[in-house]
Amino acid sequence: MGPDEMNRNLMGIYTIWLRDVRRFWRDKPRIIGATIQPALFLFLLGTGLGKGIIGAFGKDLQGDYLSFIYPGIIGMSILFTSIFSAISIIWDREIGFLKEVMVAPISRWAVAVGKAFGGSTVSVFQGCLMLIFAPFVNVHINLIMVATLIPLIFLIAFSITSLGIVAAARMRSMQGFQVIMNFLVLPMFFLSGAMFPITNLPKWMDIFIAINPLTYGVDALRGVILGMNNYPIIMDVGLVAGFGIVMIAVAMVIFGKGE
Amino acid sequence: MNIIEVVNLSKNFKTKKGFITAVKDVSFNVKRGELFGFLGPNGAGKTTTINILCTLLAPTSGRAALNSYDIVSNPNEVRQSIGLVFQDPSLDERLTARENLEFHAMLYNVPKSLRNDRIKYVLKMVELYERKDDMVNTFSGGMKRRLEIARGLLHYPKVLFLDEPTLGLDPQTRSHIWEYIHQLRKKEDITIFLTTHYMAEAENCDRVAIIDYGEIIAIDSPDNLKKQIGGDVVSLVAEEKAMAKKTIEKEYSVSVMEDDGKLYFEVKEGETFLPKFIKKADFKILSISLRRPTLEDVFLKLTGRHIREEAAEADTALKIHARRLRK
Numbered sequence: 001m002g003p004d005e006m007n008r009n010l011m012g013i014y015t016i017w018l019r020d021v022r023r024f025w026r027d028k029p030r031i032i033g034a035t036i037q038p039a040l041f042l043f044l045l046g047t048g049l050g051k052g053i054i055g056a057f058g059k060d061l062q063g064d065y066l067s068f069i070y071p072g073i074i075g076m077s078i079l080f081t082s083i084f085s086a087i088s089i090i091w092d093r094e095i096g097f098l099k100e101v102m103v104a105p106i107s108r109w110a111v112a113v114g115k116a117f118g119g120s121t122v123s124v125f126q127g128c129l130m131l132i133f134a135p136f137v138n139v140h141i142n143l144i145m146v147a148t149l150i151p152l153i154f155l156i157a158f159s160i161t162s163l164g165i166v167a168a169a170r171m172r173s174m175q176g177f178q179v180i181m182n183f184l185v186l187p188m189f190f191l192s193g194a195m196f197p198i199t200n201l202p203k204w205m206d207i208f209i210a211i212n213p214l215t216y217g218v219d220a221l222r223g224v225i226l227g228m229n230n231y232p233i234i235m236d237v238g239l240v241a242g243f244g245i246v247m248i249a250v251a252m253v254i255f256g257k258g259e
Numbered sequence: 260m261n262i263i264e265v266v267n268l269s270k271n272f273k274t275k276k277g278f279i280t281a282v283k284d285v286s287f288n289v290k291r292g293e294l295f296g297f298l299g300p301n302g303a304g305k306t307t308t309i310n311i312l313c314t315l316l317a318p319t320s321g322r323a324a325l326n327s328y329d330i331v332s333n334p335n336e337v338r339q340s341i342g343l344v345f346q347d348p349s350l351d352e353r354l355t356a357r358e359n360l361e362f363h364a365m366l367y368n369v370p371k372s373l374r375n376d377r378i379k380y381v382l383k384m385v386e387l388y389e390r391k392d393d394m395v396n397t398f399s400g401g402m403k404r405r406l407e408i409a410r411g412l413l414h415y416p417k418v419l420f421l422d423e424p425t426l427g428l429d430p431q432t433r434s435h436i437w438e439y440i441h442q443l444r445k446k447e448d449i450t451i452f453l454t455t456h457y458m459a460e461a462e463n464c465d466r467v468a469i470i471d472y473g474e475i476i477a478i479d480s481p482d483n484l485k486k487q488i489g490g491d492v493v494s495l496v497a498e499e500k501a502m503a504k505k506t507i508e509k510e511y512s513v514s515v516m517e518d519d520g521k522l523y524f525e526v527k528e529g530e531t532f533l534p535k536f537i538k539k540a541d542f543k544i545l546s547i548s549l550r551r552p553t554l555e556d557v558f559l560k561l562t563g564r565h566i567r568e569e570a571a572e573a574d575t576a577l578k579i580h581a582r583r584l585r586k
């Protein structure tokens with residue numbers, strides 16, 4: 001690949017990234033919706049589970065449940081935002097816009113990379129927006145934490161967006177969205193340790209939790225925010241990054257093959 | 260000089276029932292500056308050929324070069340050389356007209372210093388400059404198509420592909436789009452490659468390739484193609500079709516084609532032929548009409564079928580009703 005071609009591809013990546021960011025920024029209802037939904041999980045489900053159920057069994061966990069799930073809910077917000085961004089490929093295909101991109105004089109793998117960066121950027125914004133809830137769950141956030149969280153969120157989001165791109169790459173209609181929701185997004189959320197500790201679970205669940213990249217993302221988030229992590233953060237980051245590299249590579253190959 | 264060269268191009272698609280050949284061993288050239296048309300019914304292989312030429316599909320066999328770049332080995336150079344207006348819309352409706360063009364200009368490497376001027380120029384050309392900051396989802400179908408034509412021109416392409424550019428537009432908008440196309444040829448050094456199943460549109464082309472079942476069955480200027488027809492075309496509906504057909508064929512030694520319940524045949528000097536013919540006919544004529552040959556007749560002659568009902572509608576407009584005409 002010559003320098004001219006590389007420049008074109010970088011410009012292509014930037015263009016696709018810019019479109020995603022621009023569209024996200026313009027879609028205020030989406031931003032509000034994507035903030036409200038995790039807030040509902042956090043405050044309604046979190047309070048209910050914390051006080052109602054866990055409170056009935058063990059007094060010691062009661063007050064801490066909200067702060068326990070708080071990093072998990074940030075993980076959920078990243079998961080949903082990333083997947084939604086990736087899924088927009090199906091939408092682009094349906095409205096015909098993807099063709100405009102596919103016949104542009106840039107390499108097709110660059111389309112996947114631009115999309116992954118776009119989804120990650122949007123997720124960082126959405127994930128950081130969740131930090132405004134910290135005072136309500138007795139979590140103290142300082143600037144160093146924020147400075148650590150931004151690249152961490154970016155990394156998690158990049159991995160998940162890449163996974164979403166792979167899932168959406170060959171889908172022809174929005175019907176596929178339900179499949180992705182039910183077979184990918186929800187299981188990933190439930191089996192990530194976002195809502196409950198992942199120790200002392202049945203064996204079959206352990207397997208799914210272990211292969212779920214979000215598990216390590218949530219673990220790292222919890223480590224940074226609460227100092228409560230099951231694995232070393234460096235391992236979390238390594239596994240999430242490794243997964244992300246594999247996924248973006250697969251996405252690039254699929255896109256490189258054309259429509 | 261040929262801007263497009265296609266040699267023995269074929270494309271097979273795999274389906275559940277086996278292989279379908281969408282494009283069968285097609286060869287043709289398009290000259291630089293030409294307005295070249297692909298005419299054929301839906302499913303004839305027009306869009307497949309365009310998709311191959313614009314690098315969206317890989318050919319099964321054969322080769323093609325555009326602006327002297329091979330479509331398989333130099334796809335990026337080919338893509339930089341072409342502008343495309345697809346059959347289906349391909350705009351981002353949640354961006355403004357200007358943003359859609361900006362996006363395109365960036366993807367096609369239009370230098371930043373030229374970008375704004377070029378966007379202004381193409382928007383003015385299709386008379387959308389006043390709407391540049393409006394969201395595309397507020398545009399009508401015709402406006403969207405115009406914006407797509409503007410977008411296709413943005414990066415100074417050598418060839419502009421228009422896949423059914425007027426499909427689904429009302430007649431007024433359709434003729435409007437054609438005004439832009441003609442204007443474009445005067446203003447820009449550009450080759451236009453269009454597909455259509457509208458006969459009247461194909462008449463505008465310098466050369467037309469008639470394509471059917473994935474094969475080019477004729478390729479020439481519209482005038483030369485129509486010269487294949489031996490004069491004027493008489494079409495009639497008779498009560499006893501089979502008998503009428505036989506009689507006409509015997510009496511005038513012409514070949515009579517049958518399509519959609521009507522009989523067609525060609526005669527020289529139709530105006531003087533028709534009164535004599537009606538007087539002499541010993542079968543009941545329900546309606547009869549006479550017209551100059553069109554590309555539709557060429558298609559009918561070559562394939563034995565009509566392209567589709569649009570042509571029949573045009574026919575109706577010209578029809579001389581000859582009901583109750585008896586010998």
